[in-house]
Amino acid sequence: MIPTPHIGATxxxxxxxxxxxxxxxxxxxxxxxxxxxxxxxxxSVRNVLxxxxxxxxxxxxxxxxxxxxxxxxxxxxxxxKFYDVENIIRIGSCGGYTADMKLYDVILAKxxxxxSSYAKVQSGYDSAVVEGTKAxxxxxxxxxxxxxxxxxxERIHSSDVFYRENFEEYKDIYNQHGCVAVEMESFxxxxxANVLGKKAACLLTVSxxxxxxxxxxxxxxxxxxxxxxKIALEMAE
Ligand code: ADE
Numbered sequence: 027m028i029p030t031p032h033i034g035a036t037x038x039x040x041x042x043x044x045x046x047x048x049x050x051x052x053x054x055x056x057x058x059x060x061x062x063x064x065x066x067x068x069x070s071v072r073n074v075l076x077x078x079x080x081x082x083x084x085x086x087x088x089x090x091x092x093x094x095x096x097x098x099x100x101x102x103x104x105x106x107k108f109y110d111v112e113n114i115i116r117i118g119s120c121g122g123y124t125a126d127m128k129l130y131d132v133i134l135a136k137x138x139x140x141x142s143s144y145a146k147v148q149s150g151y152d153s154a155v156v157e158g159t160k161a162x163x164x165x166x167x168x169x170x171x172x173x174x175x176x177x178x179x180e181r182i183h184s185s186d187v188f189y190r191e192n193f194e195e196y197k198d199i200y201n202q203h204g205c206v207a208v209e210m211e212s213f214x215x216x217x218x219a220n221v222l223g224k225k226a227a228c229l230l231t232v233s234x235x236x237x238x239x240x241x242x243x244x245x246x247x248x249x250x251x252x253x254x255x256k257i258a259l260e261m262a263e
Contacts, residue, residue, distance in 0.1 A: 035109065041068055043113060061081055112225060183205035
């Protein structure tokens with residue numbers, strides 16, 4: 027089933043075995059323009075841009091996921107199932123749930139807790155926690171250590187809701203479930219990897235903090251996320 031309803035690549039070889047997934051299509055383009063050589067664009071359906079190139083001579087792809095679990099659920103499923111992608115590494119932003127998650131800190135999501143129905147509906151999976159792939163996490167930890175980039179390894183919250191009427195609920199989610207930050211995609215990504223026998227990991231950079239109310243601008247985020255990108259790019263094959 028190639029091309030798929032949402033990805034226009036006409037051949038599996040147009041996409042590398044490892045795909046980096048930022049949420050934002052323009053960040054995917056920025057990564058391709060800034061870090062990759064011999065870049066070929068393989069997707070523009072709905073402006074969800076996807077590129078394949080080389081990093082230090084090794085093949086890697088970067089494609090946007092869009093925002094939220096329904097969106098990353100579609101793109102990651104099609105990449106794994108129909109394009110034979112083996113590894114997806116989400117590279118995203120998150121909101122810190124504790125004061126020690128400082129702006130620009132990098133978090134490796136050990137697992138994701140969610141109140142989302144995504145996994146239950148997708149396959150009947152009935153737990154609120156899904157783990158990232160240990161083999162990928164071990165590689166990412168080694169790379170971060172070699173690059174001397176500090177990284178928190180923690181449970182994160184994958185939320186379906188950005189604007190909650192009671193924004194203080196984050197305190198309960200931290201206290202009851204141990205989530206140190208919030209984003210909106212990893213639970214679905216990790217679940218798809220598990221049901222399809224593939225690998226997934228998630229690196230996050232703290233873009234805002236719910237305790238201290240610190241915030242980065244869209245412009246600051248574009249460049250400041252380079253640490254996370256450098257770690258992820260080393261996963262090229
Ligand atoms: N991504 C970055 N900051 C976030 C927040 N505060 N909530 C959900 N997703 C986010």
